[in-house]
Amino acid sequence: LTQKGKNFFGVCPFHDDTNPSMSVSREKQIYRCFSCGASGNVFNFLMDYEHVSFREALGILSEKTGIEIKGLNIQKKTTKYDKFYEIYELAHKYYQNNMNSSYAKKAKEYLTNRQIDEEMIKEYKIGLSLNKNDHLTKLLVSKGYDLNTLNNIGLTSYDKDVYTNSIMFPLYDLNGRVVGFSGRRYDGIKENKYVNTKGTEIFQKGDILYNYHLAREFVRSKNQVIVMEGFMAVIRSREAGIKNAVGLMGTAMTKEQAALIKRLSEHVILSFDGDEPGRKACLDNGS
Numbered sequence: 001l002t003q004k005g006k007n008f009f010g011v012c013p014f015h016d017d018t019n020p021s022m023s024v025s026r027e028k029q030i031y032r033c034f035s036c037g038a039s040g041n042v043f044n045f046l047m048d049y050e051h052v053s054f055r056e057a058l059g060i061l062s063e064k065t066g067i068e069i070k071g072l073n074i075q076k077k078t079t080k081y082d083k084f085y086e087i088y089e090l091a092h093k094y095y096q097n098n099m100n101s102s103y104a105k106k107a108k109e110y111l112t113n114r115q116i117d118e119e120m121i122k123e124y125k126i127g128l129s130l131n132k133n134d135h136l137t138k139l140l141v142s143k144g145y146d147l148n149t150l151n152n153i154g155l156t157s158y159d160k161d162v163y164t165n166s167i168m169f170p171l172y173d174l175n176g177r178v179v180g181f182s183g184r185r186y187d188g189i190k191e192n193k194y195v196n197t198k199g200t201e202i203f204q205k206g207d208i209l210y211n212y213h214l215a216r217e218f219v220r221s222k223n224q225v226i227v228m229e230g231f232m233a234v235i236r237s238r239e240a241g242i243k244n245a246v247g248l249m250g251t252a253m254t255k256e257q258a259a260l261i262k263r264l265s266e267h268v269i270l271s272f273d274g275d276e277p278g279r280k281a282c283l284d285n286g287s
Helices: 042-050 054-065 082-099 101-113 118-123 136-141 147-152 212-222 231-239 255-264 274-286
Strands: 002-004 007-010 022-025 030-033 127-129 164-173 178-185 193-198 225-229 245-247 268-271
Touching: 042 054, 042 255, 082 101, 082 127, 082 147, 082 164, 082 178, 101 118, 101 127, 101 164, 118 231, 136 147, 212 245, 212 255, 225 231, 225 255, 231 245
Parallel strands: 225 245, 225 268
Antiparallel strands: 002 007, 007 022, 022 030, 127 164, 164 178, 178 193
16 A cells, blocks of 8 residues: 555555555555555455455454454364374475575476476476475374374375375365465476375365465456366466466366356356367356
8 A cells, every 4th residue: 555645545455456556544444445445444455355254354453453342252173184184384495495405406497397397386486395305204103193193184105104205296275275286296207297196084175276275356347267188277367467367177067166256257258279179178067
């Protein structure tokens, strides 16, 4: 936001805005977009931008400001899966740390050749597994996680790391939590170039869309969603400035994915590979 006179002006997040058209009044505590008409106060903004209820918006603001609201009892829901998310987040940080180390030289050269630069590596939080078959396993066990759990959620197999010597692309659920990985070998091995996390209690590839949590804002502003075949196509399109794209998980579109796409927008563009399978997928999914 940039102050001009009494008010502040900025790009509106509720439509495809190129010139700052949203005005924010500190005095009146309201905002208004002179282009699309979006308006309201801080509660309306959170409700529309984060897709939450008024009660949830109250809870978010209470936590951010440190102001306790009497009678507002919003308890964080805990589930048996919380530990799984914790483990995946720790593994994610471990892989990211590797990508920022001296071990990542060849991996970054490979990504550069695929037109994925440092900015994209950071934006999509791409990581690296090392050429050691038990490094992550030992780390997670040292943090108190048992091997049975690690085996069940797809990070280890027979007490060894599932992913070694691979570029790690994190896979997210609809809320932006890491629930799996796609590991890409970059050392010239042609067999099993990609290794994807197996189906687990928190990850079923037919239930999610790659980049869903990041694309929502841009889909809303453009009122259009582009569906691609996989995560590499989505990342490459982002490099070209296309931000409203989501990707399938390397399989035919499922009913669950179709429902998610419908929730995003009624205006859908299918952008699959130009080969025969890609053309057939466009026809099948378009119907």
